[in-house]
Amino acid sequence: MSVTDIHLRKLLTLMFAAKPQLVSILRHEIRSQIKKDRGLSAGGGDFYGPFWRDAKDHANGGSDLRSTTMARIAADPKRTRLYQLLQRGFLEWWNVRRRWTNEDPTSQLLSVKGSLMLPDIGCKVKVENLLATTIGNSSNRVIYPYFSETPELEPIAARLGLWVMGECITDFPREEFRILDVMRGQSYSIADVPFQGNESVDFRRRYAEIVAVWSELWKEYESA
Secondary structure (H helix, E strand, O other), X not given: OEOOEEEHHHHHHHHHOOHHHHHHHHHHHHHHHHHHHOOOOOOOOOXXXXXXHHHHHHHOOOOOHHHHHHHHHHHOHHHHHHHHHHHHHXXXXXXXXXXXXXXXXXXXXXXXXXEEEEOOOOEEEEEOOOEEEEEOOOEEEEEEEEOOOOOOOOHHHHHHHHHHHHHHOOOOOHHHEEEEEHHHOEEEOOOOOOOOOOXXXXXXXXXXXXXXXXXXXXXXXXXX
């Protein structure tokens, strides 16, 4: 991962992480990048992506998330605790907390995605792998997942995330966007965290600070 070409959820994690966690994450990513550049395996892999595919399939009525999560745990017992947290949070939100109509939602597994280019700081933010849901004939919900256990998605982080979504996805009105803290089963809309007009400046400032820390850490590894 390069912080100059990054998924929104990862960037929000970095922006609101405590400084020791931020440095730890960035060091890990730098070491992984160095291994890749040398043709070595960086290990790891995408853990959250497979879970989110299962969650979207559950929303679409194609499978039961409880069953698919049990299968994921059987294949990788080391992830048991995190899988259980993700499953519990998503189902709590899906079954209880959604503030929608009484009409059954129909998941539209569309390729809804976008990216925000920030040439002034030389960066690109990707918004991909969303869950797009139609509610009756009246409206949609376009849901972007946030997965991190720490930090949790604070209202200010949700507001900035919704702002980015609105900047790079123009096929839907902003009122239909949601950002979902999956582990805590908590979603946010702009009705929950209204825009204040300073989102662009605040987002760029926070992002530039991450890039500065990343650049300083890279110097340590380059000189080693």
